[in-house]
Amino acid sequence: MTTETQTFQAPVFSAQGKQGGTRQLPEGMFDGTVNVPVMHQAVKAFLANRRQGTAKTKTRGEVTGGNQKPWKQKGTGRARQGSIRAPNWPGGGTVFGPIPRKYTQIVPKQVRALARKSALNARARENAVMLVDALTYSAPKTKSILSLFESLGVAGKKVLLLTDGVKPNVYLSARNVAHAHVMPFSDVSTYHILWSDVVVIESSALTQTSAEA
Numbered sequence: 001m002t003t004e005t006q007t008f009q010a011p012v013f014s015a016q017g018k019q020g021g022t023r024q025l026p027e028g029m030f031d032g033t034v035n036v037p038v039m040h041q042a043v044k045a046f047l048a049n050r051r052q053g054t055a056k057t058k059t060r061g062e063v064t065g066g067n068q069k070p071w072k073q074k075g076t077g078r079a080r081q082g083s084i085r086a087p088n089w090p091g092g093g094t095v096f097g098p099i100p101r102k103y104t105q106i107v108p109k110q111v112r113a114l115a116r117k118s119a120l121n122a123r124a125r126e127n128a129v130m131l132v133d134a135l136t137y138s139a140p141k142t143k144s145i146l147s148l149f150e151s152l153g154v155a156g157k158k159v160l161l162l163t164d165g166v167k168p169n170v171y172l173s174a175r176n177v178a179h180a181h182v183m184p185f186s187d188v189s190t191y192h193i194l195w196s197d198v199v200v201i202e203s204s205a206l207t208q209t210s211a212e213a
Contacts, residue, residue, distance in 0.1 A: 006030075007025075007030075008032075009025070010024075010129045010130060010131050011130055012130075012131045012133075013131065014132070015133045015148070016147075026206055029117055029206075031117075033118055033121055035115070039119055041107060041111065041115065042107055042111065042190040043115075043191045043194060045106075045107045046191040048104070049104055053100055053102050056098060056099055056100055057094040057097030057098060059093045060083065060086055060092060061093065062093065063093045064085075065084060066083035066085030069082055070083075112190070116188065120193060122193075122194070123196070130152060130198065130200045132148070133203060134202055134204055135148075135170050137167075137173055138169070139169060141173050145174045146177065154197075157197040158179045158180075158196045159179065159196060159197070159198050159200060160183075160192055160196035160198070160199050161174060161183075161200045162188055162200065162205060163182060163184055163185065164202040166184055167182075167184075185205035186205075
């Protein structure tokens with residue numbers, strides 16, 4: 001775990017992808033903290049909570065048929081059998097198979113916040129955080145997002161675009177772009193940050209977060 005206080009700079013781009021200098025990231029969120037065990041816990045819980053837990057196999061008591069012995073106990077020369085639904089028969093019941101269960105893991109709110117901060121700091125250390133001006137799309141248009149990614153130099157990478165609030169047109173514009181994910185900054189999780197190669201954030205989202213803090 002690293003807790004040294006640091007400051008990070010991120011390049012700022014216009015909505016069309018033109019660079020306009022750099023900006024210091026908010027120290028309250030980007031302070032250099034990188035807690036690997038906490039990030040591991042948060043990601044493990046995120047993946048576990050996505051599991052449906054509906055896997056189910058039938059035991060010998062649930063398989064249809066097999067109400068009588070396949071053959072008589074003695075005199076056939078074959079091994080004695082009690083039911084064709086025994087586990088040793090093809091089509092028989094399963095022993096100790098999976099049953100529906102919950103995989104839910106509860107992570108405290110403060111731990112989730114620390115993991116999220118650690119993931120953002122990890123990307124900032126790699127100079128993989130970029131800021132863009134507000135994206136205002138009047139209609140969904142994949143070409144606009146592709147043009148932006150090309151201008152930012154992140155085409156072909158896993159890009160996480162964090163918007164200031166819910167922006168359906170931006171989301172729909174990137175929905176068909178491979179290795180790109182759009183979501184509100186307030187909803188981002190540790191998993192999504194660590195999944196990405198580059199994190200692109202709307203500048204106004206950081207400004208609002210700093211004001212609330």
